[in-house]
Amino acid sequence: MDELDRNILGLLGADARMSVATLARRMKVARSTVQARLERLETTGVIAGYTLKLGENARQGRLRASVLLTIEPRAQAAILTRLKAIAEIEKVFTTSGRYDLLLQIAAPSTQVLDQVLDQIGALTGVVSSESLIHLSTKFDRAV
Structure with a gap:
């Protein structure tokens, strides 16, 4: 896991509903890069799922x-x-x-x-x- 992966996790930790396009824009990388990273993080079990956090x-x-x-x-x-x-x-x-x-x-x-x-x-x-x-x-x- 590198800095880009940690940035993705940080942004999703704040808002798990953030779109891939928005993630890419905020990190100033290609959408395909974020999509590939997300797929790898999910496949390797770093991301176990997306959930609702009650207020x-x-x-x-x-x-x-x-x-x-x-x-x-x-x-x-x-x-x-x-x-x-x-x-x-x-x-x-x-x-x-x-x-x-x-x-x-x-x-x-x-x-x-x-x-x-x-x-x-x-x-x-x-x-x-x-x-x-x-x-x-x-x-x-x-x-």
């Missing part, structure tokens, strides 16, 4: 939280299977350090969030959990 107005009704889990050794596979069944869990990351898993959760209310946290805590193999409720977003670089 703050659409996310206002959602309460977000991160949950840190410590789990029993060799329980990860079974716990991940059960976590996949909980719709409010958006992402699960493995981590290094004191905790084994980091969960990203979005719920429509504190009541639902409380139920989800109880559900997670009751899973066989979960030793402990720590919940962090997200209050406000200061900036977001995620694409």
